[in-house]
Every structure is written in C-alpha cells, then in structure tokens.
Amino acid sequence: MKRKNICFALFVLGLIATVTALLLWGVYSRLSRPPITQTLDPDRPMVALTFDDGPSPRYTPQILDILYQTQTPATFFLVGERMEGGRLLIREMKAVGHQVECHTYSHQNLSALTGEEIRQEVALAQEEVEKILPGHKFRYLRPPYGSYTQKVEQEAGITLAMWTVDSRDSEPGQEDKIYSNVVDHIKDGDVVVLHDCPETAKVLESIILTLKEKGYQLVTLDQLAARLTQEEKEALIIPSTWKGKS
Amino acid sequence: MKGKFAATMIFAGVWLGLSIWFAIGWAREASCYLPAAYVWWAIIGLALLPGFMMSGMFFSNLLHWKCRTYPHTGQDTTVILCAHNEEGTVARTIQGILDQDYLGKIRVLVVDNASTDRTRSEIFRVKDLAGENRQVEYLYCAQKGKAHALNTGLAQVETAYFITVDADTYLEKNAVQRIMDHINARQSACVAGNLFVDRPTRTLCAKMQIYDYLMSIAAIKRFQGSYRSTLVAQGAFSAYSTQAVRQAGGWQDRMGEDIVLTYQLLEKGLPSTYEPRAVGYTTVPQTWNGLYNQRKRWAIGMLEGLSQVKPWQQGSFFACHFTCLNVGVIYLDLAFLLGFIPGLVLACMGCFCLVGALTIFTVAVGALLSAAVYLYQKKLGIPFHNSLPGFIAFLLVFQGLQSTAALHGYMIHLFRRKGEWK
Numbered sequence: 001m002k003r004k005n006i007c008f009a010l011f012v013l014g015l016i017a018t019v020t021a022l023l024l025w026g027v028y029s030r031l032s033r034p035p036i037t038q039t040l041d042p043d044r045p046m047v048a049l050t051f052d053d054g055p056s057p058r059y060t061p062q063i064l065d066i067l068y069q070t071q072t073p074a075t076f077f078l079v080g081e082r083m084e085g086g087r088l089l090i091r092e093m094k095a096v097g098h099q100v101e102c103h104t105y106s107h108q109n110l111s112a113l114t115g116e117e118i119r120q121e122v123a124l125a126q127e128e129v130e131k132i133l134p135g136h137k138f139r140y141l142r143p144p145y146g147s148y149t150q151k152v153e154q155e156a157g158i159t160l161a162m163w164t165v166d167s168r169d170s171e172p173g174q175e176d177k178i179y180s181n182v183v184d185h186i187k188d189g190d191v192v193v194l195h196d197c198p199e200t201a202k203v204l205e206s207i208i209l210t211l212k213e214k215g216y217q218l219v220t221l222d223q224l225a226a227r228l229t230q231e232e233k234e235a236l237i238i239p240s241t242w243k244g245k246s
Numbered sequence: 247m248k249g250k251f252a253a254t255m256i257f258a259g260v261w262l263g264l265s266i267w268f269a270i271g272w273a274r275e276a277s278c279y280l281p282a283a284y285v286w287w288a289i290i291g292l293a294l295l296p297g298f299m300m301s302g303m304f305f306s307n308l309l310h311w312k313c314r315t316y317p318h319t320g321q322d323t324t325v326i327l328c329a330h331n332e333e334g335t336v337a338r339t340i341q342g343i344l345d346q347d348y349l350g351k352i353r354v355l356v357v358d359n360a361s362t363d364r365t366r367s368e369i370f371r372v373k374d375l376a377g378e379n380r381q382v383e384y385l386y387c388a389q390k391g392k393a394h395a396l397n398t399g400l401a402q403v404e405t406a407y408f409i410t411v412d413a414d415t416y417l418e419k420n421a422v423q424r425i426m427d428h429i430n431a432r433q434s435a436c437v438a439g440n441l442f443v444d445r446p447t448r449t450l451c452a453k454m455q456i457y458d459y460l461m462s463i464a465a466i467k468r469f470q471g472s473y474r475s476t477l478v479a480q481g482a483f484s485a486y487s488t489q490a491v492r493q494a495g496g497w498q499d500r501m502g503e504d505i506v507l508t509y510q511l512l513e514k515g516l517p518s519t520y521e522p523r524a525v526g527y528t529t530v531p532q533t534w535n536g537l538y539n540q541r542k543r544w545a546i547g548m549l550e551g552l553s554q555v556k557p558w559q560q561g562s563f564f565a566c567h568f569t570c571l572n573v574g575v576i577y578l579d580l581a582f583l584l585g586f587i588p589g590l591v592l593a594c595m596g597c598f599c600l601v602g603a604l605t606i607f608t609v610a611v612g613a614l615l616s617a618a619v620y621l622y623q624k625k626l627g628i629p630f631h632n633s634l635p636g637f638i639a640f641l642l643v644f645q646g647l648q649s650t651a652a653l654h655g656y657m658i659h660l661f662r663r664k665g666e667w668k
Contacts, residue, residue: 003536004543005535005538005539005651005654008653008654008657009650009654010648012583012650012653012654015584016581016583016584016588018589019584019588020587020588020591020592023280023588023589023592023600024591024592024595025282026279026280026281027279027592027597027599030278030279056269057272057274057278058271058274058275061274061275061278085271085272085275086275087279087597087598088275088279088597088599089275089278121658239262
C-alpha cells in the first residue's frame with residue numbers, strides 16, 4: 001500500500017513537473033524572442049512610433065506581436081500604477097529592443113500638480129519599473145494629455161518628450177482617420193503618438209507597412225534623437241514655445 | 247433559513263462577479279503567454295470557484311454566528327461502538343461514554359469486528375465499570391467491514407435515536423447530552439458532532455491535522471448544517487434517528503459507508519444537521535502514509551456517495567446545492583495540483599500570470615474564513631491544542647498531500663478497485 005501511494009505521488013509530481021515545464025516554455029519562449037534586428041541607413045528618413053498609457057493586458061500584447069512580426073522597434077511610455085499587471089509585457093518590451101519610458105505614476109495632469117507631487121509621480125513610476133527591470137532608468141517623460149508648464153519641466157528631473165504627429169487614436173471606430181492622420185502627415189524626423197488601445201491595435205499593421213513602403217525607417221526615440229540636429233531635438237523634446245495644453 | 251441562504255448566495259455571487267471582472271484582464275494577459283483554455287481552467291479552479299465557495303461559507307457562518315442551545319432531554323439512547331483491533335483505545339473510549347453527564351440511560355453496544363488482538367479483553371475489562379443508567383454489551387461480528395459491524399449494532403438498537411462513536415474517539419463529558427438535545431429538538435435524521443484531534447502531540451503530521459479539523463472541516467459542516475444538509479454525518483461521532491436509518495437500509499459495505507448513508511437520508515428529504523457544541527476527540531493518522539490513505543478513502547467515499555445519489559436526486563434544494571459544490575471539489579483538487587503549484591513555481595521565477603493578485607484575494611478570504619471559524623470554536627470554550635509547527639505544515643504541506651491522495655482515490659473509484667477496511 002505504501003509503495004503504491006509513493007508511486008502515485010511520484011506520478012502526480014511528474015505530472016506537475018511536466019505542466020510546469022510546458023508553462024515555463026510557453027512564457028519564456030516569448031520572453032526569449034531574439035531582439036528585433038535592424039540596420040539603419042542614416043541617409044534614409046526615420047520616424048519613431050511611440051505608445052502611451054500602457055501596459056494594457058489586452059492591447060499591449062497585440063501591439064507587441066505586430067511590432068515583432070514587422071520587426072519594428074518602438075518606444076512605450078508606461079503608466080507606473082499599471083506596470084504591476086504587465087510585468088511580463090514590460091520584460092518582453094525590453095527583451096526585444098523597444099524603449100521603455102515614463103508616462104507618470106497615475107496619469108495625472110502634471111500642470112495641475114505641485115512641484116513635490118510632480119517629483120512623486122516620476123519617482124513612483126521609476127520605482128515600479130525598477131521592480132520589473134532592475135537598474136532601468138527612465139530618460140524621458142511624456143506628460144499625460146501633453147500638458148506641461150515650465151514648472152513641470154523643472155520638477156520632473158528628466159527630459160520631457162513630446163510628439164510631432166498626433167494619431168488621435170482615442171476615437172472609437174475611426175481606424176481610417178487614424179491611419180490617414182499618421183501616414184498623410186508624416187515626414188522625416190517625426191514622432192508619432194499612439195496609445196495602447198483597441199483602435200491602434202487594429203490599424204497599426206497598416207500604418208507600419210505603409211510607412212515602410214514609403215521608405216521610412218521606424219526607430220526608437222533614442223535612435224531618432226541620435227540623428228537629430230540640436231535644433232530639431234529641442235523642438236521635439238523641449239518645445240521652443242511654452243503652451244500649457246489641456 | 248431560505249432568507250439567509252439567499253443573502254449568502256447574493257454575497258457569494260457578488261464576490262464571484264467581482265472576481266470574474268478582475269479575472270478578465272488577468273486571463274487576457276496570461277493568455278498571451280499560455281493557452282487560453284488552460285488559463286481559464288486554472289483561474290476558475292484557483293480563484294473563481296474557491297472564492298465563491300469560501301465567501302459564501304464565510305458570510306453564511308457569520309449569519310449563523312450565534313450557537314443554538316436546545317432543551318435538555320433525558321430519553322434513553324444507544325451508542326454503537328465498532329472496534330477492529332483497537333486494543334489501545336477502546337477501553338478509554340468506552341470509559342469516556344460511561345462518564346458522560348447525560349440525564350438518560352446510555353446503552354453501549356460494542357461491536358467487535360473480528361479483532362485478532364486484545365480488543366475483546368479490553369472491552370470486558372471496562373464493561374463491568376458501568377454505573378447506574380449505563381450499560382455495556384459486547385457483540386461480535388465475524389464478517390469484516392465497518393458497515394457489517396454497524397448493522398450488527400443497529401439490529402440491537404431499541405431507542406428512538408442512537409449514536410455512533412469510533413473506537414478511537416473520546417467524547418467530551420457533555421457530548422452525548424448536547425447531540426441528543428439537538429437531534430431530539432430538531433427532529434433530524436442525523437446530526438454530526440464536532441470533532442477535534444485527540445492528543446496531537448506525537449508527530450508533525452498529527453499536529454498539522456489540528457487545523458484541518460478545527461477550521462476546514464468545522465467550517466464546511468457548519469455551512470451545510472445551517473441548511474439542514476450536512477453531507478457527512480461521520481461515523482466517528484454522530485447521532486441518528488433509528489427509524490430513518492432503518493428505512494434507508496442501514497449502512498452499505500462501501501469505503502465511505504457513513505457518506506453514502508448520509509446521502510441516502512438526504513435523498514429522502516430528511517434533515518442532516520451539525521452540532522458544534524457536541525465535541526469528540528478523534529485519533530488521527532500519525533504518519534504521512536496513514537493520512538494519505540485516510541484522505542484517499544474519504545475521496546472514494548465522496549464519489550461513492552455521489553454515484554449512489556446524484557446531486558439532482560437529492561431531496562432538497564440545499565442538499566442538491568451542496569452536493570454540486572462537492573463535485574466542484576474534484577475540480578479544485580486538480581486545479582490545485584496542475585494549476586496552483588505550477589503557477590507558484592512560475593511566480594517564484596517572477597512570472598505572476600497564473601498565481602497573481604486574484605489568488606491573493608482568494609487566499610485572503612480563505613484566511614478570513616479560517617480566522618472566523620477559529621474564533622467561533624474558541625468561543626465554544628472547548629479546550630484544544632495549538633501548534634505553530636503544525637499550523638505551518640498545514641499551510642505548506644496539507645493541501646498538496648490531500649489533493650494528491652484525493653486524486654488517487656478518484657482514480658481508484660474510477661477503475662473500481664477495492665480498498666481496505668476502516
């Protein structure tokens with residue numbers, strides 16, 4: 001009797017080990033995807049796709065899949081309080097070569113906050129990302145709603161990163177508009193703002209394919225910034241005209 | 247009763263609804279990495295179903311927090327005590343019954359089930375110590391099997407109610423009074439007593455079981471008993487209506503003969519209740535192998551009960567509900583082994599896609615339920631042992647062993663293999 005019990009327990013243990021191994025394989029086969037490969041030609045036009053408001057358990061995986069299938073690196077501006085639910089997604093972003101940046105901790109309008117609160121928003125988001133990607137330091141902050149003031153820039157402690165092309169992808173059922181908002185107005189050195197939302201997930205592949213057909217190289221913000229002139233960089237990263245948008 | 251049950255279902259339903267709402271996002275992310283069907287199977291087994299069960303149990307037990315008392319009865323009763331090679335414990339058990347503070351007469355029918363040790367002489371040693379209103383009779387049952395022994399005793403019962411006590415179960419001084427008060431006042435077909443672990447000081451395995459009896463088993467029995475549908479009036483210490491048991495045909499020669507009998511009584515629409523103040527201390531398996539065998543038997547017994555009386559054949563809506571939940575236990579055992587443990591390994595490696603925030607919520611409601619039951623048991627004023635190593639072992643080891651043994655039991659039942667006596 002004892003021997004049979006031990007044998008059955010070992011059988012169950014084997015079953016558990018097999019299931020665990022399959023699960024680990026399932027998880028890590030995605031996490032261990034080789035990084036996106038890219039050879040940049042400095043003479044060809046470049047644009048950067050950026051995604052705000054993630055990670056979203058529903059849409060970020062779809063976006064990541066499209067980006068991987070089309071071998072397109074991008075930049076994700078993540079919200080700190082949403083990171084816990086998307087640990088694997090964030091690791092995957094980093095693993096395949098996307099750029100991970102800050103979109104504050106709780107997605108508040110920074111223009112309405114005190115200096116201390118602004119610092120808190122950045123610091124808390126930094127803490128969250130370091131729990132998932134130890135040692136990762138944000139270099140850019142994209143203020144929620146694109147709203148900032150001089151105080152925001154001073155208190156944030158990191159560079160503000162804006163955009164030059166707004167996809168307006170927050171409008172439901174407007175995939176065609178989103179597509180044309182991006183591809184009709186694009187030019188070399190542009191930064192496109194998109195969001196981890198259903199509309200983007202639907203239209204992203206078409207946007208990428210069209211931009212590539214037009215000869216654009218799709219890059220991360222860092223890659224783009226490395227190629228910009230100081231003047232272009234300032235226009236993008238620290239806009240020359242102050243306007244507290246809402 | 248119906249109002250409280252409805253309130254309980256609303257509470258558990260709200261909990262379930264919130265859990266599903268949380269689980270959708272969780273499942274979506276996990277499905278990016280694991281097969282969606284497996285993810286939902288695991289989430290149902292790790293969070294939704296246990297959350298529904300435990301939140302309902304917690305809320306219902308809170309609604310039934312007040313412990314009912316009943317008018318004292320002094321009517322004569324019979325105790326059937328079956329013993330198979332129990333020389334070490336039978337005398338103490340009989341002595342415990344003889345020492346009961348019971349107002350009426352107690353006739354103890356000790357059924358020696360083909361013992362080959364000194365059980366017989368131990369019975370005779372204490373037989374003559376019976377005082378006024380106490381009587382011990384020795385019966386012999388040559389056919390091995392607990393059901394045969396119980397039926398031998400049942401044939402001799404002349405009282406309206408009788409009690410079964412295992413030869414290794416020691417009763418509190420007022421246990422018989424309380425369980426008789428209960429069955430007499432509520433006219434139940436059977437009443438399960440409240441079992442604690444007897445002298446759990448020997449091994450870690452025994453100490454661990456303190457908390458299973460103290461919290462898990464007691465919580466389930468109280469929940470079911472509140473709706474007159476306790477699914478197991480355990481042979482170790484329960485009271486029965488003689489007429490009801492005879493109508494049901496007595497005990498069947500099955501691995502879980504007590505479970506099958508309770509199911510049969512419930513099928514007839516007869517009430518099965520639980521008396522928390524009637525306490526017995528039972529000897530639990532001291533070894534891991536012993537515990538494994540016991541839980542395997544219990545799992546087989548549960549399936550025997552379910553095969554004998556299908557959930558939809560139960561005599562009351564409540565009994566039907568609880569037997570359906572019992573079917574869910576099979577799912578939970580599998581989900582624990584093939585969902586929770588692998589999920590825990592993944593979590594240890596930093597991947598919280600299976601064991602995540604919602605699991606913690608479920609653990610939290612489980613902890614809340616256990617704490618409430620612990621406080622309730624404490625409120626009864628019954629002395630019981632505590633053991634920190636036992637509690638830690640209960641948290642870390644118990645469920646794994648129980649689920650493995652139960653799965654083994656389910657397989658045995660599935661392939662119709664014969665088990666051993668107890």
